[in-house]
Amino acid sequence: MKSAHILNGDWKEGRSSIKTTLSIIVFEEDENYVMYCPALDLSGYGKDENEAYESFKVVLDEYFRYTTNKDTLKIDLKSLGWHVPKSKQKKASPPSMQHLLSTNDNFCRIFNDHAYKKIDKSFDIPALA
Template structure:
């Protein structure tokens, strides 16, 4: 499985831990890894390559949102509930994700897949910030 990744994130309270569902499936002879709560994909010829690709996409996403300080707004756009005062992040549930992403709904209804829960640890340190994906 994928190793831990350190990345940049935007303005959110320190120490927030969130669980997201990540789906692994085969499409057109390619392994795909998809996190619908973030609308991020990774692809590869093997599952290991797909996880590496996914980790890179996650790192780039978190770096971009950190540099632009847009993570909270971006998560809201993806249907997350963001309560910065209470330090809570809630990703959208499966039903909402199926509504938001019809292609995702078709994928999990028409092909074998494996669901893995991932925990993202979002940590702020003064001016710099990072996220650890476990």
């Protein structure tokens, strides 16, 4: 279970999941709604916000499934700018928005070129490790 403990959230053993909150940027592009999480560099899209949200949840689930199965979650989060402590008892923390704007060209483009809203969403992420 080493990968499951590095997210910023609450471990729920009975449900085998981690509850975490992620900042999501919602905007429209090419007649689609996009939900983009700059801290993970993941997005989902759809014809409306609900469809985009459902798409994002699928992408997020597949991301965590893949990285935990390959035991690369910790490495991937570090490469995205997360602070990942060596101790499993301490929680990982995502990079600041300022850091993301200076290092993530896609997020910078969205920030500068689109009308958007930022929402914080809570997710139950399956504990797959």
